[in-house]
Amino acid sequence: MAVNRNFRVCPSTGLSYHEPAEKLMRWNAVAAVVSLLVGGVLAVLIVLTRWQAVHLLPPDWFYLLLTAHGLDMLVFWIIFFEIAVLYFCASTLLRCRLAAPNWAWAGFWLMIVGALVNNVAVFRGDSSVMFTSYVPMGAHPAFYLGLILFAVGALIACFVFLGTLAVAKSEKTYHGSVPLVTFGAITAAIIAIFTIASGAIILIPTFLWSVGLIGHIDSLMYRTVWWAFGHSSQQINVAAHVSVWYAIAAIVFGAKPMSEKVSRTAFLLYILFLQLASAHHLLADPGLTSHWKIFNTSYAMYLAVLASMVHGLTVPGAIEVAQRQKGYNKGLFEWLRKAPWGNPSFSAMFISLIGFGFLGGISGVMMGTEQLNLIIHNTIYVPGHFHATVVIGTTLAFMGLTYFLIPTLFRRELMFPGMAKWQPYVFGLGMAGFSLFMMGAGTLGVPRRHWDITFAGNPLAYDGWAGGTAWLMIAAMAICGLLATVGGAMYLLITVGSVFLGKRIATPDFAYVKARDGVAPTMKPVEVAFEAHGSNIGTAGFVAPGTFVLALVFLLSFVLYYFVNWKYLSTVWPLS
Amino acid sequence: MSAISPPTQRVWWKQPLDRVEGMWIVIAFVWCLVMFFMMPYWHVFGKQNLANEAYRTTPEAFTAKTQAMVDKYTVRVETDQKIPVVRPPAGSDVYLIARLWAWWPMLELEEGKTYRLHLASLDYLHGFSLQPENINIQVHPNYDHVVTLTPTRAGTYGIVCNEYCGINHATMVSRLYVVKSK
Structure with a gap:
């Protein structure tokens, strides 16, 4: 079987796109944006209902649309986009052909069918069970079936991503270690596989229950396992959007991670500890002990929170270093003032970082x-x-x-x-x-x-x-x-x-060649020159003093807000 | 050369830590430990903790216990639905049923006295939300969750359901009276 190695080099960014991967990225991104459109229209109607002065919809429609909004946004928009990001981080960043494009298409269409089946079930009106679908409140079997099909499709996409990494390694399309952004995407994919496995463990029995093959599902068991799926799916997002922050910092500023070791270790902490966070949802539930709650919800002593606090420093820190090396080295914040605030990629990334953190x-x-x-x-x-x-x-x-x-x-x-x-x-x-x-x-x-x-x-x-x-x-x-x-x-x-x-932007000297008409050789890795870390930037031995000050402001807000809430708690009725 | 290319230094894990990162990791980790130890600390020195006391139950068993309390301690009925208002003795076991779409019965407790409040649902999940005190507890079917609580201020409180439980979820509301002890 001929292997398609058609690559296109983007003239403005120098990135190389493998033809089948490019097409898959585009289709996944389009499916994501369509989901966002649907979810966004629902958002307007929901907001206008909760605004009591307007109170637009009757309750049945409100709960129906709230269910659909949650699923279309939290699952379909984000996961479709994340699959595109995964393919980008593997195939494009490693300059490698995508493994098994046919499987990737099978996964894509399964996801489409799953999303449609689930949406149809919700809009029929008998599955207004919210995103969480807690038993014993039941939905139409198609509701669960749609989610299961979607998850199988996403699982296939994760394995295509991992397969592409294996191809890149064996065809030697890069030297040394994978880029940091790809490393972050691997983190996201590993968490995604854990998430989908948890989803299967709870949604398959629930589907069988909805068609009458299983008699009873314990509500606490459901919540415990469901959140291993429900919260972990949000951890995929964290790993993915932190990778996107690093990517945008690299694209816009040519920013280099302050230290590969720190950033990668922080991603590793996500894999090890972030999933424990699903226990957050069970803090007010009976039947679970405080030991279990404290250990899990602290992500084993907040090691995953530590990871996010590290990324929150290293992403703007990398930008600061890059800006200072370009000459914006005055005072604490010249690098930030002179940042390209009119570039929507940068402003979106920076607002995302600040909003997510604070x-x-x-x-x-x-x-x-x-x-x-x-x-x-x-x-x-x-x-x-x-x-x-x-x-x-x-x-x-x-x-x-x-x-x-x-x-x-x-x-x-x-x-x-x-x-x-x-x-x-x-x-x-x-x-x-x-x-x-x-x-x-x-x-x-x-x-x-x-x-x-x-x-x-x-x-x-x-x-x-x-x-x-x-x-x-x-x-x-x-x-x-x-x-x-x-x-x-x-x-x-x-x-x-x-x-x-x-x-249209034309790519010079590019023409598609069908795979059967000729197989191109593997892409050769780009040799990059070693660059020394700039040593005469920053102040007082700090390369990124401005970021450090921002981080301290963040910490101060965090500490204050945290203890204000303990104060508030201490005023409510004693409970034991 | 950047985060989207492989690291230029092949042995990147030997690159020494920058001072900014090193200091921040230490500060952040200390803060994480503080937050971790706040939870056990509050179990020992704080007054607002959920006990680990819960039992398996059934709708029938829980209803029977609640009915026994209602039969013994009802002081009056309220609303057209004649919901009993129950005034159990201080220190006793009091029961509150959550079901589609009501709380049953209504409780009247004494300020400063301690009660063992049993919460359970007869059907779906519900949420016990005591307002304006803002105490929020998940209520499951088949689990009898025991919360030992001490009302500190007399007044009329709202009990709102804050776990979505179907079409009439927004109508599921009741009251809890706290009266001055005689």
């Missing part, structure tokens, strides 16, 4: 603390937290990467470049406000996934929220949420416009 990271650790969880569990604080991690963190990072991929992968010029300049700010700031106000309302006890916090018509209605501070918080949340969806619409307009109508 809003998502701090809130996540706080509510994942065994006792503090009592004042947070299942309140709207929880979606406030994960919109900061998954939307500002992951989605915005992926948006930043898209602006880079449109010219190099889709070979189209970016349409509406003026709008693209503003898009990360509109989306990022809208989402930041949305998350913050959600957290504010959650601190006041407002529940998540709730259609009406006035309990209209109920004689026992709790009246602590209607018209009060919580009320204002929810209204402010809705306005910020709408602003964020405007930012999302700008992204969709730019992306879809560019991909379908943008001006």
Whole structure:
């Protein structure tokens, strides 16, 4: 069998794309963006319902659309995009042919079918069980079947990714170790395989239960195993978007990791400890001991949190070093002031980093603390937290990467470049406000996934929220949420416009050759010259003093917020 | 040359740590240890902890226990649905049923007294959310979760369901009365 080794070298970036891999990346990215579009439309309707002054939809539609929004965004948008990122990190960065493209297509179509089957089940109206589908509340069997098919497809894609690494190694398309970004992608893929295995362990029995072949599924067992899938899937995102941060820093600034050892060890800590975080969801559950809760939710003494704090320093640190070497070496923050704030790839990446750390990271650790969880569990604080991690963190990072991929992968010029300049700010700031106000309302006890916090018509209605501070918080949340969806619409307009109508960018001297017409030799690795670390930059022996100061500001906010919550906890009724 | 290319230094793991990174790792790790030890510390010195006390139960058994308490200690009924308001003695076992889409019965507790509150669901998962105190606990079917609690302030509290439990989830709300002890 002939092996397709058609490569195209992008004239502006120098990256080489293997033809079948390129096509797969494009299709996965398009499927992702379509999911984002659907999820985004749902987001508007959901926000307009939770905004009590508007209260748009009846409850059945609200819960239905909330279920679909969760799945289309958290699963389909993000995973499709991540598969494209995996192929990019393996095939493009290692200048290697993609292993088994036919399997990759089989995986892709399984994912498409799975996503469609799941969406149809939800929109039929009898599967409004939320993203979490806790038993004994049951959905239509097609709901679980769709998720299982999608997961099998994603699993195939993970193995194609790993196969590509093996091909690159055996065909010697690179020297030494894989790039850091690829290393991060390997982390994501390993976590993804763990995640999908957990998903299979819980969703297959649940599917059999939904068709009547299994009599009973214990609700605590379900939650324990389901979250090994549900939370771990978010850890894939963390590993993936941290890789994207490093990639964008490298692309925009030519930034070199401050130390390969530190960054790689931090990724390794993710593999070892991040999955334990799924226990966060079970802190207010009966039947699990405090020892179990403390060990797991601390990710074994917060070693995974440490990893994120390390990445949070090394990514901007690498940018700072690169900028200082270019001559922006004055004071603490000249490197940051002179950063290309009009480049949407950079601004998206930087807002993603700050939002993920300050809003998502701090809130996540706080509510994942065994006792503090009592004042947070299942309140709207929880979606406030994960919109900061998954939307500002992951989605915005992926948006930043898209602006880079449109010219190099889709070979189209970016349409509406003026709008693209503003898009990360509109989306990022809208989402930041949305998350913050959600957290504010959650601190006041407002529940998540709730259609009406006035309990209209109920004689026992709790009246602590209607018209009060919580009320204002929810209204402010809705306005910020709408602003964020405007930012999302700008992204969709730019992306879809560019991909379908943008001006084509021609690649000189490139013509497709069918695999059977000739097999090209393996790509030769690029020799890179050794560069010494710049030694006369920075101040007081620190190469990145500005980043260090920013990190200390972060730490200070973290410590303050953490102890403020302990103070708050100490005022509630004693429990034991 | 950058994070998207293989490391230029083949033996990258021998490159010495930069001072910025080294210091940050130490500071961050110390902070991680502080956060870790806060949890055991609060178990010993703090007052707000969930006990590890839970039992397997069945809807029938839990309903029977709740009914026995209601029969013994009901002081009045409220609303058109005649929901009993129960005032059990301090220190006793009190039961609260979560079901689609109501809490049953209503409890009236004394300020400053300690009670063993048993929580269980008869059907789906529910969420016990005591407002405005903001204490939130997951309620499972077939698990009897015992929470020992001491109301500290008299007043009327709301019990909201904050785990999505179906179409009428948003109507699942009840009250808890805390009265001054005589």
